[in-house]
Amino acid sequence: MSQKTYTYYPGCSLQHGNHAYEVSNRAVAKALGFELAEIDDWNCCGATEYFSLNRLPAYALVARNLARAADGGATEVVAPCSACFLNLYKTDKHMKLYPKLNDQVNEALGAGNLSYKPGTLKVRHLLEMIITDVGFDMLKDRTRRPLYGLNFAPYYGCLIARPDNVLDSTEQPTLMDQMIEVLGAKATDFHLKTFCCGGHMTQISEETAYGMIHRIIKNAVDSGADAIVTICPMCQMNLDVYQGYANDMFGTKYEIPVMFFTQVIGLALGLSPRELGFGQEFVNMSGLIDKIQSSPPPKAKAARRPKEALPMPVMPE
Amino acid sequence: MSEQRVGVYVCHCGHNIAGTVDVEHVAEWSANLPNVVISRDNKFMCASTGQEQIEEDIKEFDLTHVVVASCSPHMHEKTFRNACARAGLNPYLFEMANIREHASWVHASDKDGATNKAKSLVSAAVHRVIHQEPLQPMQVDIRPETLVVGGGIAGIQTALEIADAGYHVYLVEREPSIGGHMAMFDKTFPTLDCSACILTPKMFDAGSHPHITLLSYSEVEQVDGYVGNFTVRVRRKARHVDEDLCTGCGSCWEKCPIKVIDTVFEAGLGSRKAIYRPFPQAVPKYPIIDVENCTYYKSGKCRMCEKVCPTEAIRFDQEDEILEVEVGNIVLATGFQLFDPRRIPNYGYGRLENVFTNLEFERLSNAAGPTEGKIVLRDGVTEPESVAIVHCVGSRDKNYNSHCSAICCMASLKFAHLVMEKTGAKVYNFYIDMRSISKGYEEFYHRIMEEGASFIRGKVSEITDAAHTPEEEGKLILVCEDTLIGRPRRVPVDMVILSAGLEPRADAQEVGYMFGAGCGDTGFFTERHPKLDPVATVTEGVFIAGACQGAKDIPDSVAQGAAAAARVLATISKKQVNLEPVRAEIDESRCSGCRICNNMCPYHAIDFIEADGVSRVNPALCKGCGTCVAACPSQVINGAHFTFDQLIAEIDGIMVDVTAGALEVV
Numbered sequence: 001m002s003q004k005t006y007t008y009y010p011g012c013s014l015q016h017g018n019h020a021y022e023v024s025n026r027a028v029a030k031a032l033g034f035e036l037a038e039i040d041d042w043n044c045c046g047a048t049e050y051f052s053l054n055r056l057p058a059y060a061l062v063a064r065n066l067a068r069a070a071d072g073g074a075t076e077v078v079a080p081c082s083a084c085f086l087n088l089y090k091t092d093k094h095m096k097l098y099p100k101l102n103d104q105v106n107e108a109l110g111a112g113n114l115s116y117k118p119g120t121l122k123v124r125h126l127l128e129m130i131i132t133d134v135g136f137d138m139l140k141d142r143t144r145r146p147l148y149g150l151n152f153a154p155y156y157g158c159l160i161a162r163p164d165n166v167l168d169s170t171e172q173p174t175l176m177d178q179m180i181e182v183l184g185a186k187a188t189d190f191h192l193k194t195f196c197c198g199g200h201m202t203q204i205s206e207e208t209a210y211g212m213i214h215r216i217i218k219n220a221v222d223s224g225a226d227a228i229v230t231i232c233p234m235c236q237m238n239l240d241v242y243q244g245y246a247n248d249m250f251g252t253k254y255e256i257p258v259m260f261f262t263q264v265i266g267l268a269l270g271l272s273p274r275e276l277g278f279g280q281e282f283v284n285m286s287g288l289i290d291k292i293q294s295s296p297p298p299k300a301k302a303a304r305r306p307k308e309a310l311p312m313p314v315m316p317e
Numbered sequence: 318m319s320e321q322r323v324g325v326y327v328c329h330c331g332h333n334i335a336g337t338v339d340v341e342h343v344a345e346w347s348a349n350l351p352n353v354v355i356s357r358d359n360k361f362m363c364a365s366t367g368q369e370q371i372e373e374d375i376k377e378f379d380l381t382h383v384v385v386a387s388c389s390p391h392m393h394e395k396t397f398r399n400a401c402a403r404a405g406l407n408p409y410l411f412e413m414a415n416i417r418e419h420a421s422w423v424h425a426s427d428k429d430g431a432t433n434k435a436k437s438l439v440s441a442a443v444h445r446v447i448h449q450e451p452l453q454p455m456q457v458d459i460r461p462e463t464l465v466v467g468g469g470i471a472g473i474q475t476a477l478e479i480a481d482a483g484y485h486v487y488l489v490e491r492e493p494s495i496g497g498h499m500a501m502f503d504k505t506f507p508t509l510d511c512s513a514c515i516l517t518p519k520m521f522d523a524g525s526h527p528h529i530t531l532l533s534y535s536e537v538e539q540v541d542g543y544v545g546n547f548t549v550r551v552r553r554k555a556r557h558v559d560e561d562l563c564t565g566c567g568s569c570w571e572k573c574p575i576k577v578i579d580t581v582f583e584a585g586l587g588s589r590k591a592i593y594r595p596f597p598q599a600v601p602k603y604p605i606i607d608v609e610n611c612t613y614y615k616s617g618k619c620r621m622c623e624k625v626c627p628t629e630a631i632r633f634d635q636e637d638e639i640l641e642v643e644v645g646n647i648v649l650a651t652g653f654q655l656f657d658p659r660r661i662p663n664y665g666y667g668r669l670e671n672v673f674t675n676l677e678f679e680r681l682s683n684a685a686g687p688t689e690g691k692i693v694l695r696d697g698v699t700e701p702e703s704v705a706i707v708h709c710v711g712s713r714d715k716n717y718n719s720h721c722s723a724i725c726c727m728a729s730l731k732f733a734h735l736v737m738e739k740t741g742a743k744v745y746n747f748y749i750d751m752r753s754i755s756k757g758y759e760e761f762y763h764r765i766m767e768e769g770a771s772f773i774r775g776k777v778s779e780i781t782d783a784a785h786t787p788e789e790e791g792k793l794i795l796v797c798e799d800t801l802i803g804r805p806r807r808v809p810v811d812m813v814i815l816s817a818g819l820e821p822r823a824d825a826q827e828v829g830y831m832f833g834a835g836c837g838d839t840g841f842f843t844e845r846h847p848k849l850d851p852v853a854t855v856t857e858g859v860f861i862a863g864a865c866q867g868a869k870d871i872p873d874s875v876a877q878g879a880a881a882a883a884r885v886l887a888t889i890s891k892k893q894v895n896l897e898p899v900r901a902e903i904d905e906s907r908c909s910g911c912r913i914c915n916n917m918c919p920y921h922a923i924d925f926i927e928a929d930g931v932s933r934v935n936p937a938l939c940k941g942c943g944t945c946v947a948a949c950p951s952q953v954i955n956g957a958h959f960t961f962d963q964l965i966a967e968i969d970g971i972m973v974d975v976t977a978g979a980l981e982v983v
Binding site: 169171172189191192215218219306308309310311312313314 | 781
């Protein structure tokens with residue numbers, strides 16, 4: 001792959017609370033041979049709330065980023081945060097779908113001598129971009145430290161799969177599962193992989209938020225995971241920072257690290273924990289490195305079903 | 318050309334046309350079209366008074382051609398052609414302008430536009446009709462044999478009705494035994510009589526009837542010919558068992574060492590051997606060898622069945638046979654396939670072990686099934702204490718199938734009854750709407766409610782094993798919005814039954830194409846008329862019956878099977894059938910013998926005559942599609958009733974400026 005430059009929209013959270021994500025994205029980009037070029041003078045995407053409060057300014061706020069990116073001649077823009085991704089994607093789509101909105105947004109942009117023609121940019125999530133453009137073959141090829149023996153719960157969160165599905169399935173996507181397996185680790189059968197982490201609910205109703213966080217952590221641990229892999233800074237923060245609070249509320253003692261997918265890729269590529277922003281998390285993830293085995297663990301034999309058990313479904317294709 | 322005298326009749330069709338199109342104006346305006354000697358409007362042209370008007374006018378005004386502007390020719394072309402014929406006018410001197418489907422119905426909001434379009438269409442017909450020539454229908458003999466494709470309950474019923482009337486039937490079934498889905502069921506709603514008990518006598522009759530040739534484990538490969546004279550090629554797949562010698566004793570499958578999960582008859586819940594008979598009452602009783610799983614075909618060893626067979630009936634070297642049969646009529650009764658619930662991943666089928674399909678439950682509850690009728694969880698031993706039945710899985714859902722599968726409500730009620738009767742478990746039905754519309758169905762619904770089943774109105778969004786509370790641990794939790802109380806609910810149960818919907822068979826398009834039956838937008842075969850001609854197709858001599866026409870239950874399938882049989886018997890008893898004289902004809906004096914048309918013809922109706930160096934159309938095979946007419950580089954093929962003169966005149970007619978006072982060709 002020749003050195004390719006992607007127009008990059010990091011989003012606010014990667015600058016502050018989730019700086020580890022930014023660090024690992026940069027490190028992995030360098031190792032895989034592509035460049036992330038930040039949009040000049042980008043601004044907040046409005047997160048989840050602004051659209052519910054005041055729609056037109058919310059669209060205009062997001063469109064400003066699209067306009068600035070398109071101004072630089074880009075044809076696609078990559079976002080590592082699911083909320084940013086969704087807002088950029090939605091704004092582009094809705095401007096195309098609703099001409100009136102398009103006119104209003106462009107009028108607002110006009111005040112800053114900007115304009116955006118919907119459809120100019122293809123909005124992509126970093127996960128989808130790496131899987132599609134870099135590809136599994138290349139990931140496998142560049143793997144220096146296969147993550148043998150590690151079990152990861154692939155947590156996609158709710159924003160990337162809905163309403164428009166950019167992965168392989170809305171309900172049970174498997175692209176990240178496949179990626180985890182390519183890197184030598186095992187993806188667990190994690191049922192709540194597309195469930196909501198609670199978003200900003202922690203600021204509104206702790207009880208509701210901790211309930212949502214707790215069920216995801218419990219389901220991930222029950223699935224046999226050593227760590228949860230996320231693709232969204234919001235998900236990572238909720239599951240990591242509030243894990244202890246959720247434990248307190250439910251009387252549990254879960255202690256499962258919550259990683260960014262680029263940290264997992266980076267580990268497999270042989271990058272050092274420091275290069276990947278390890279140490280900024282609440283639930284320590286360094287212990288995982290010691291769990292990596294030198295060779296693939298023997299394939300667990302499928303549990304033998306008792307003699308009297310009925311077969312699991314095999315429907316004719 | 319002698320003087321042309323055209324009569325024009327514009328129909329109101331009650332308000333259907335007159336509500337939008339200014340019918341009186343169209344009739345008045347049409348009176349000025351060339352050659353028109355009389356132009357009238359009428360409330361209902363298809364009524365006897367309307368038809369009689371045509372007959373009287375033909376005599377009184379000495380009409381040479383007739384145009385009726387009304388509905389679609391599919392509806393009433395025959396009616397008006399007959400009216401002309403009764404007055405002594407050749408029916409092909411009649412032309413129809415469709416001002417209902419093509420004008421009033423589609424332009425209901427634009428009265429002036431619709432009226433203008435109606436005028437254009439009448440003008441086109443008037444211009445065209447004077448070029449039409451008298452044609453005589455062809456008569457062909459009807460062979461008395463019939464082919465029935467599909468040996469489920471619909472096909473069996475069709476075959477028996479025809480055979481009982483004394484005519485021969487070839488009954489082709491893809492599987493090793495006839496019986497279809499009905500043979501797999503436990504009880505039938507709403508009477509709860511045993512499905513096998515009412516079906517197997519019919520299967521036996523079909524298998525032993527002197528007038529039925531049963532071609533099981535066979536598939537139709539090719540169909541040629543036309544109504545009355547079809548030639549059908551059937552592949553009889555090798556059973557690897559000599560049917561003349563086999564007694565169906567069962568020694569072979571008892572001793573066969575290879576056990577295979579039976580995904581067809583046992584819906585994946587039970588097993589069979591590599592040599593097997595799908596079920597004890599199978600018709601015919603002979604087993605088949607499953608070549609994919611048999612050790613002999615993998616390694617050349619074993620031959621256990623051969624060793625134990627007392628009549629030496631095993632034939633490892635048997636090959637498929639090709640059989641050609643000649644039939645006069647064909648009935649398609651190819652049935653349905655079950656929606657694959659794995660397409661809805663949030664229902665967890667295939668992942669959560671205690672989620673079952675409706676077909677799996679039928680086998681579970683069936684006394685001859687893998688658990689001998691015990692309703693147990695997938696572990697094979699535990700009786701459920703609570704069971705959820707999810708309706709409309711893959712039906713009435715625009716993500717999958719928009720149609721209602723017609724049987725699921727009643728089948729789900731039946732499941733509720735069987736679960737409560739056999740296990741005493743608590744039953745929850747998750748429904749969208751209850752549809753219990755046939756005889757005895759609503760009463761059955763009430764009976765099940767009185768028996769204590771719970772009904773929750775709400776579409777299940779998810780079935781999960783991720784518990785929220787200690788009570789949910791180890792259970793399957795159904796998440797839905799209960800729309801009657803207006804709240805989200807989580808209902809933990811031990812077992813879930815998905816009432817998966819009925820779909821057209823995956824190969825319905827292909828099969829339909831082979832037989833000349835089309836598939837509608839839902840994928841089921843299309844009937845000629847949804848209300849008035851539900852078992853005929855657009856191809857003469859090809860009929861449809863049962864769930865291949867649309868999702869339906871057993872009574873409706875039987876009724877359609879019998880209806881298709883009645884239609885077939887009617888044509889057989891007429892002994893002859895009239896074929897439309899709309900055929901292509903080659904002017905042999907001008908044919909260069911290039912043979913382009915030979916290959917273009919989709920019905921293989923054109924042969925090259927070596928001796929004369931020209932191509933010739935077999936009028937019995939020709940369907941009048943016009944492909945060859947368009948393809949002929951010398952333009953020497955004439956499509957009767959669709960001649961160049963007629964089409965050009967029709968276009969001239971439609972180009973008349975209907976808004977101008979004067980009649981001018983634009």
